[in-house]
Amino acid sequence: MTTSLEITHPPAHGDLREGLINAGLTLLARDGTAGLTLRKCAALAGVSHAAPAHHFQGLPGLLDAIAARGYSRFADAMEAQASAGPNEPRARLEAICLAYFDFARDNPALYDLMFRQIWSLAGSGEELRLAGARAYAVLAEASAPFVLPGTAPGVVETQVWSLIHGYATLTLVGKLGRNRPIASVEDLLSLLRRLPLNL
Structure with missing residues:
Protein backbone atom coordinates (compact mmCIF):
# COMPACT_ATOMS: atom_id res chain seq x y z
CA MET A 1 0.00 0.00 0.00
CA PHE A 56 19.82 21.23 -8.86
CA GLN A 57 23.03 22.29 -7.19
CA GLY A 58 21.80 21.74 -3.69
CA LEU A 59 18.89 23.43 -1.97
CA PRO A 60 19.72 26.96 -3.29
CA GLY A 61 19.31 25.69 -6.86
CA LEU A 62 15.93 24.17 -6.07
CA LEU A 63 14.84 27.35 -4.30
CA ASP A 64 15.83 29.36 -7.38
CA ALA A 65 13.72 27.09 -9.59
CA ILE A 66 10.73 27.34 -7.24
CA ALA A 67 11.10 31.13 -7.10
CA ALA A 68 11.29 31.26 -10.91
CA ARG A 69 8.05 29.30 -11.12
CA GLY A 70 6.55 31.74 -8.64
CA TYR A 71 7.53 34.71 -10.80
CA SER A 72 5.96 33.06 -13.85
CA ARG A 73 2.69 32.57 -11.98
CA PHE A 74 2.95 36.10 -10.61
CA ALA A 75 3.33 37.60 -14.10
CA ASP A 76 0.48 35.42 -15.41
CA ALA A 77 -1.80 36.63 -12.60
CA MET A 78 -1.05 40.30 -13.24
CA GLU A 79 -1.52 39.94 -17.00
CA ALA A 80 -4.78 38.01 -16.58
CA GLN A 81 -6.30 40.57 -14.22
CA ALA A 82 -5.25 43.46 -16.46
CA SER A 83 -6.72 41.75 -19.53
CA ALA A 84 -10.03 41.09 -17.75
CA GLY A 85 -10.76 44.79 -17.27
CA PRO A 86 -11.02 47.88 -19.47
CA ASN A 87 -8.16 48.46 -21.90
CA GLU A 88 -7.42 51.84 -20.37
CA PRO A 89 -4.07 52.81 -18.76
CA ARG A 90 -5.30 53.66 -15.29
CA ALA A 91 -7.59 50.63 -15.11
CA ARG A 92 -4.75 48.34 -16.24
CA LEU A 93 -2.34 49.78 -13.67
CA GLU A 94 -4.87 49.37 -10.87
CA ALA A 95 -5.66 45.81 -12.01
CA ILE A 96 -1.98 44.89 -11.98
CA CYS A 97 -1.52 46.35 -8.51
CA LEU A 98 -4.56 44.45 -7.23
CA ALA A 99 -3.23 41.23 -8.73
CA TYR A 100 0.16 41.94 -7.13
CA PHE A 101 -1.46 42.33 -3.73
CA ASP A 102 -3.74 39.31 -4.17
CA PHE A 103 -0.81 37.10 -5.17
CA ALA A 104 1.18 38.16 -2.10
CA ARG A 105 -1.80 37.64 0.21
CA ASP A 106 -2.69 34.23 -1.24
CA ASN A 107 0.91 32.92 -1.51
CA PRO A 108 2.81 34.51 1.39
CA ALA A 109 5.60 31.94 1.67
CA LEU A 110 6.17 31.83 -2.10
CA TYR A 111 6.08 35.64 -2.32
CA ASP A 112 8.69 35.87 0.42
CA LEU A 113 10.89 33.23 -1.22
CA MET A 114 10.68 34.87 -4.66
CA PHE A 115 12.07 38.17 -3.49
CA ARG A 116 14.61 36.70 -1.09
CA GLN A 117 16.04 34.47 -3.82
CA ILE A 118 16.23 37.06 -6.57
CA TRP A 119 17.86 39.59 -4.26
CA SER A 120 20.33 37.13 -2.73
CA LEU A 121 23.73 36.12 -4.01
CA ALA A 122 22.35 32.61 -4.48
CA GLY A 123 19.64 33.86 -6.83
CA SER A 124 21.86 34.14 -9.88
CA GLY A 125 20.33 31.49 -12.13
CA GLU A 126 19.27 32.50 -15.63
CA GLU A 127 15.79 30.98 -15.24
CA LEU A 128 15.13 33.04 -12.12
CA ARG A 129 16.54 36.21 -13.67
CA LEU A 130 14.36 35.90 -16.77
CA ALA A 131 11.20 35.07 -14.81
CA GLY A 132 11.77 38.00 -12.46
CA ALA A 133 12.42 40.33 -15.39
CA ARG A 134 9.19 39.24 -17.06
CA ALA A 135 7.17 40.02 -13.94
CA TYR A 136 8.81 43.41 -13.58
CA ALA A 137 8.16 44.15 -17.25
CA VAL A 138 4.41 43.75 -16.64
CA LEU A 139 4.56 46.47 -13.98
CA ALA A 140 6.86 48.65 -16.09
CA GLU A 141 4.57 48.45 -19.12
CA ALA A 142 1.54 49.41 -17.03
CA SER A 143 3.48 52.36 -15.55
CA ALA A 144 4.72 53.66 -18.92
CA PRO A 145 1.66 55.82 -19.78
CA PHE A 146 2.31 57.84 -16.62
CA VAL A 147 5.92 58.75 -17.43
CA LEU A 148 5.99 62.46 -18.22
CA PRO A 149 8.34 63.89 -20.86
CA GLY A 150 11.81 64.42 -19.51
CA THR A 151 11.27 61.93 -16.66
CA ALA A 152 13.16 58.65 -16.49
CA PRO A 153 10.79 55.64 -16.71
CA GLY A 154 12.35 54.19 -13.59
CA VAL A 155 10.96 57.01 -11.45
CA VAL A 156 7.30 56.10 -11.99
CA GLU A 157 8.03 52.36 -11.98
CA THR A 158 9.77 52.71 -8.63
CA GLN A 159 6.94 54.80 -7.19
CA VAL A 160 4.32 52.24 -8.20
CA TRP A 161 6.44 49.26 -7.17
CA SER A 162 7.35 50.77 -3.80
CA LEU A 163 3.72 51.55 -3.10
CA ILE A 164 2.25 48.13 -3.86
CA HIS A 165 5.18 45.99 -2.74
CA GLY A 166 5.54 47.92 0.50
CA TYR A 167 1.81 47.72 1.18
CA ALA A 168 1.68 43.99 0.45
CA THR A 169 4.71 43.29 2.64
CA LEU A 170 3.46 45.42 5.54
CA THR A 171 0.10 43.66 5.34
CA LEU A 172 1.71 40.22 5.41
CA VAL A 173 3.74 41.02 8.51
CA GLY A 174 0.68 42.40 10.29
CA LYS A 175 1.72 46.05 10.39
CA LEU A 176 -1.47 47.41 8.80
CA GLY A 177 -4.78 47.19 10.58
CA ARG A 178 -7.98 49.05 11.30
CA ASN A 179 -6.22 51.76 13.29
CA ARG A 180 -3.85 52.61 10.44
CA PRO A 181 -4.33 55.55 8.05
CA ILE A 182 -4.45 53.21 5.03
CA ALA A 183 -6.85 50.43 5.86
CA SER A 184 -7.41 48.74 2.51
CA VAL A 185 -5.81 48.19 -0.86
CA GLU A 186 -8.55 50.42 -2.33
CA ASP A 187 -7.24 53.29 -0.20
CA LEU A 188 -3.81 52.59 -1.63
CA LEU A 189 -5.09 52.70 -5.21
CA SER A 190 -6.47 56.17 -4.57
CA LEU A 191 -2.84 57.32 -4.38
CA LEU A 192 -2.14 55.85 -7.80
CA ARG A 193 -5.06 57.80 -9.24
CA ARG A 194 -3.09 60.97 -8.60
CA LEU A 195 -0.46 60.01 -11.16
CA PRO A 196 -0.67 62.30 -14.20
CA LEU A 197 -1.46 60.47 -17.43
CA ASN A 198 0.90 61.14 -20.34
CA LEU A 199 -1.00 60.39 -23.55
Missing part, protein backbone atom coordinates in the same frame (compact mmCIF):
# COMPACT_ATOMS: atom_id res chain seq x y z
CA THR A 2 1.35 3.44 -0.91
CA THR A 3 1.14 6.59 1.17
CA SER A 4 0.77 10.18 -0.04
CA LEU A 5 4.56 10.45 -0.08
CA GLU A 6 5.10 7.33 -2.18
CA ILE A 7 4.37 6.41 -5.78
CA THR A 8 4.50 3.01 -7.42
CA HIS A 9 6.62 4.19 -10.37
CA PRO A 10 9.20 6.96 -10.20
CA PRO A 11 8.69 9.82 -12.67
CA ALA A 12 10.41 9.71 -16.04
CA HIS A 13 13.71 11.54 -16.18
CA GLY A 14 12.22 14.47 -18.09
CA ASP A 15 9.48 14.88 -15.48
CA LEU A 16 11.73 14.65 -12.44
CA ARG A 17 12.71 18.32 -12.37
CA GLU A 18 9.07 19.37 -12.74
CA GLY A 19 8.01 16.93 -10.04
CA LEU A 20 10.57 18.30 -7.61
CA ILE A 21 9.55 21.90 -8.27
CA ASN A 22 5.88 21.03 -7.74
CA ALA A 23 6.76 19.15 -4.56
CA GLY A 24 8.67 22.20 -3.37
CA LEU A 25 5.70 24.48 -4.08
CA THR A 26 3.43 22.13 -2.13
CA LEU A 27 5.78 21.99 0.85
CA LEU A 28 6.29 25.74 0.79
CA ALA A 29 2.55 26.42 0.87
CA ARG A 30 2.01 23.86 3.62
CA ASP A 31 5.05 24.25 5.86
CA GLY A 32 6.74 27.51 4.86
CA THR A 33 10.40 27.92 4.03
CA ALA A 34 11.51 26.14 7.19
CA GLY A 35 9.80 22.94 6.02
CA LEU A 36 11.34 22.97 2.56
CA THR A 37 14.27 20.56 2.25
CA LEU A 38 15.74 18.50 -0.59
CA ARG A 39 14.92 15.29 1.26
CA LYS A 40 11.27 16.26 1.78
CA CYS A 41 10.92 17.33 -1.84
CA ALA A 42 12.36 14.04 -3.02
CA ALA A 43 10.03 12.09 -0.74
CA LEU A 44 6.97 14.01 -1.90
CA ALA A 45 8.00 13.56 -5.55
CA GLY A 46 8.43 9.82 -4.94
CA VAL A 47 12.14 9.61 -5.74
CA SER A 48 15.32 8.87 -3.81
CA HIS A 49 16.82 11.60 -1.65
CA ALA A 50 19.79 11.74 -4.04
CA ALA A 51 17.65 12.44 -7.12
CA PRO A 52 17.55 16.27 -6.76
CA ALA A 53 21.31 16.40 -7.28
CA HIS A 54 20.78 15.54 -10.95
CA HIS A 55 18.85 18.76 -11.57
Whole structure:
Protein backbone atom coordinates (compact mmCIF):
# COMPACT_ATOMS: atom_id res chain seq x y z
CA MET A 1 0.00 0.00 0.00
CA THR A 2 1.35 3.44 -0.91
CA THR A 3 1.14 6.59 1.17
CA SER A 4 0.77 10.18 -0.04
CA LEU A 5 4.56 10.45 -0.08
CA GLU A 6 5.10 7.33 -2.18
CA ILE A 7 4.37 6.41 -5.78
CA THR A 8 4.50 3.01 -7.42
CA HIS A 9 6.62 4.19 -10.37
CA PRO A 10 9.20 6.96 -10.20
CA PRO A 11 8.69 9.82 -12.67
CA ALA A 12 10.41 9.71 -16.04
CA HIS A 13 13.71 11.54 -16.18
CA GLY A 14 12.22 14.47 -18.09
CA ASP A 15 9.48 14.88 -15.48
CA LEU A 16 11.73 14.65 -12.44
CA ARG A 17 12.71 18.32 -12.37
CA GLU A 18 9.07 19.37 -12.74
CA GLY A 19 8.01 16.93 -10.04
CA LEU A 20 10.57 18.30 -7.61
CA ILE A 21 9.55 21.90 -8.27
CA ASN A 22 5.88 21.03 -7.74
CA ALA A 23 6.76 19.15 -4.56
CA GLY A 24 8.67 22.20 -3.37
CA LEU A 25 5.70 24.48 -4.08
CA THR A 26 3.43 22.13 -2.13
CA LEU A 27 5.78 21.99 0.85
CA LEU A 28 6.29 25.74 0.79
CA ALA A 29 2.55 26.42 0.87
CA ARG A 30 2.01 23.86 3.62
CA ASP A 31 5.05 24.25 5.86
CA GLY A 32 6.74 27.51 4.86
CA THR A 33 10.40 27.92 4.03
CA ALA A 34 11.51 26.14 7.19
CA GLY A 35 9.80 22.94 6.02
CA LEU A 36 11.34 22.97 2.56
CA THR A 37 14.27 20.56 2.25
CA LEU A 38 15.74 18.50 -0.59
CA ARG A 39 14.92 15.29 1.26
CA LYS A 40 11.27 16.26 1.78
CA CYS A 41 10.92 17.33 -1.84
CA ALA A 42 12.36 14.04 -3.02
CA ALA A 43 10.03 12.09 -0.74
CA LEU A 44 6.97 14.01 -1.90
CA ALA A 45 8.00 13.56 -5.55
CA GLY A 46 8.43 9.82 -4.94
CA VAL A 47 12.14 9.61 -5.74
CA SER A 48 15.32 8.87 -3.81
CA HIS A 49 16.82 11.60 -1.65
CA ALA A 50 19.79 11.74 -4.04
CA ALA A 51 17.65 12.44 -7.12
CA PRO A 52 17.55 16.27 -6.76
CA ALA A 53 21.31 16.40 -7.28
CA HIS A 54 20.78 15.54 -10.95
CA HIS A 55 18.85 18.76 -11.57
CA PHE A 56 19.82 21.23 -8.86
CA GLN A 57 23.03 22.29 -7.19
CA GLY A 58 21.80 21.74 -3.69
CA LEU A 59 18.89 23.43 -1.97
CA PRO A 60 19.72 26.96 -3.29
CA GLY A 61 19.31 25.69 -6.86
CA LEU A 62 15.93 24.17 -6.07
CA LEU A 63 14.84 27.35 -4.30
CA ASP A 64 15.83 29.36 -7.38
CA ALA A 65 13.72 27.09 -9.59
CA ILE A 66 10.73 27.34 -7.24
CA ALA A 67 11.10 31.13 -7.10
CA ALA A 68 11.29 31.26 -10.91
CA ARG A 69 8.05 29.30 -11.12
CA GLY A 70 6.55 31.74 -8.64
CA TYR A 71 7.53 34.71 -10.80
CA SER A 72 5.96 33.06 -13.85
CA ARG A 73 2.69 32.57 -11.98
CA PHE A 74 2.95 36.10 -10.61
CA ALA A 75 3.33 37.60 -14.10
CA ASP A 76 0.48 35.42 -15.41
CA ALA A 77 -1.80 36.63 -12.60
CA MET A 78 -1.05 40.30 -13.24
CA GLU A 79 -1.52 39.94 -17.00
CA ALA A 80 -4.78 38.01 -16.58
CA GLN A 81 -6.30 40.57 -14.22
CA ALA A 82 -5.25 43.46 -16.46
CA SER A 83 -6.72 41.75 -19.53
CA ALA A 84 -10.03 41.09 -17.75
CA GLY A 85 -10.76 44.79 -17.27
CA PRO A 86 -11.02 47.88 -19.47
CA ASN A 87 -8.16 48.46 -21.90
CA GLU A 88 -7.42 51.84 -20.37
CA PRO A 89 -4.07 52.81 -18.76
CA ARG A 90 -5.30 53.66 -15.29
CA ALA A 91 -7.59 50.63 -15.11
CA ARG A 92 -4.75 48.34 -16.24
CA LEU A 93 -2.34 49.78 -13.67
CA GLU A 94 -4.87 49.37 -10.87
CA ALA A 95 -5.66 45.81 -12.01
CA ILE A 96 -1.98 44.89 -11.98
CA CYS A 97 -1.52 46.35 -8.51
CA LEU A 98 -4.56 44.45 -7.23
CA ALA A 99 -3.23 41.23 -8.73
CA TYR A 100 0.16 41.94 -7.13
CA PHE A 101 -1.46 42.33 -3.73
CA ASP A 102 -3.74 39.31 -4.17
CA PHE A 103 -0.81 37.10 -5.17
CA ALA A 104 1.18 38.16 -2.10
CA ARG A 105 -1.80 37.64 0.21
CA ASP A 106 -2.69 34.23 -1.24
CA ASN A 107 0.91 32.92 -1.51
CA PRO A 108 2.81 34.51 1.39
CA ALA A 109 5.60 31.94 1.67
CA LEU A 110 6.17 31.83 -2.10
CA TYR A 111 6.08 35.64 -2.32
CA ASP A 112 8.69 35.87 0.42
CA LEU A 113 10.89 33.23 -1.22
CA MET A 114 10.68 34.87 -4.66
CA PHE A 115 12.07 38.17 -3.49
CA ARG A 116 14.61 36.70 -1.09
CA GLN A 117 16.04 34.47 -3.82
CA ILE A 118 16.23 37.06 -6.57
CA TRP A 119 17.86 39.59 -4.26
CA SER A 120 20.33 37.13 -2.73
CA LEU A 121 23.73 36.12 -4.01
CA ALA A 122 22.35 32.61 -4.48
CA GLY A 123 19.64 33.86 -6.83
CA SER A 124 21.86 34.14 -9.88
CA GLY A 125 20.33 31.49 -12.13
CA GLU A 126 19.27 32.50 -15.63
CA GLU A 127 15.79 30.98 -15.24
CA LEU A 128 15.13 33.04 -12.12
CA ARG A 129 16.54 36.21 -13.67
CA LEU A 130 14.36 35.90 -16.77
CA ALA A 131 11.20 35.07 -14.81
CA GLY A 132 11.77 38.00 -12.46
CA ALA A 133 12.42 40.33 -15.39
CA ARG A 134 9.19 39.24 -17.06
CA ALA A 135 7.17 40.02 -13.94
CA TYR A 136 8.81 43.41 -13.58
CA ALA A 137 8.16 44.15 -17.25
CA VAL A 138 4.41 43.75 -16.64
CA LEU A 139 4.56 46.47 -13.98
CA ALA A 140 6.86 48.65 -16.09
CA GLU A 141 4.57 48.45 -19.12
CA ALA A 142 1.54 49.41 -17.03
CA SER A 143 3.48 52.36 -15.55
CA ALA A 144 4.72 53.66 -18.92
CA PRO A 145 1.66 55.82 -19.78
CA PHE A 146 2.31 57.84 -16.62
CA VAL A 147 5.92 58.75 -17.43
CA LEU A 148 5.99 62.46 -18.22
CA PRO A 149 8.34 63.89 -20.86
CA GLY A 150 11.81 64.42 -19.51
CA THR A 151 11.27 61.93 -16.66
CA ALA A 152 13.16 58.65 -16.49
CA PRO A 153 10.79 55.64 -16.71
CA GLY A 154 12.35 54.19 -13.59
CA VAL A 155 10.96 57.01 -11.45
CA VAL A 156 7.30 56.10 -11.99
CA GLU A 157 8.03 52.36 -11.98
CA THR A 158 9.77 52.71 -8.63
CA GLN A 159 6.94 54.80 -7.19
CA VAL A 160 4.32 52.24 -8.20
CA TRP A 161 6.44 49.26 -7.17
CA SER A 162 7.35 50.77 -3.80
CA LEU A 163 3.72 51.55 -3.10
CA ILE A 164 2.25 48.13 -3.86
CA HIS A 165 5.18 45.99 -2.74
CA GLY A 166 5.54 47.92 0.50
CA TYR A 167 1.81 47.72 1.18
CA ALA A 168 1.68 43.99 0.45
CA THR A 169 4.71 43.29 2.64
CA LEU A 170 3.46 45.42 5.54
CA THR A 171 0.10 43.66 5.34
CA LEU A 172 1.71 40.22 5.41
CA VAL A 173 3.74 41.02 8.51
CA GLY A 174 0.68 42.40 10.29
CA LYS A 175 1.72 46.05 10.39
CA LEU A 176 -1.47 47.41 8.80
CA GLY A 177 -4.78 47.19 10.58
CA ARG A 178 -7.98 49.05 11.30
CA ASN A 179 -6.22 51.76 13.29
CA ARG A 180 -3.85 52.61 10.44
CA PRO A 181 -4.33 55.55 8.05
CA ILE A 182 -4.45 53.21 5.03
CA ALA A 183 -6.85 50.43 5.86
CA SER A 184 -7.41 48.74 2.51
CA VAL A 185 -5.81 48.19 -0.86
CA GLU A 186 -8.55 50.42 -2.33
CA ASP A 187 -7.24 53.29 -0.20
CA LEU A 188 -3.81 52.59 -1.63
CA LEU A 189 -5.09 52.70 -5.21
CA SER A 190 -6.47 56.17 -4.57
CA LEU A 191 -2.84 57.32 -4.38
CA LEU A 192 -2.14 55.85 -7.80
CA ARG A 193 -5.06 57.80 -9.24
CA ARG A 194 -3.09 60.97 -8.60
CA LEU A 195 -0.46 60.01 -11.16
CA PRO A 196 -0.67 62.30 -14.20
CA LEU A 197 -1.46 60.47 -17.43
CA ASN A 198 0.90 61.14 -20.34
CA LEU A 199 -1.00 60.39 -23.55
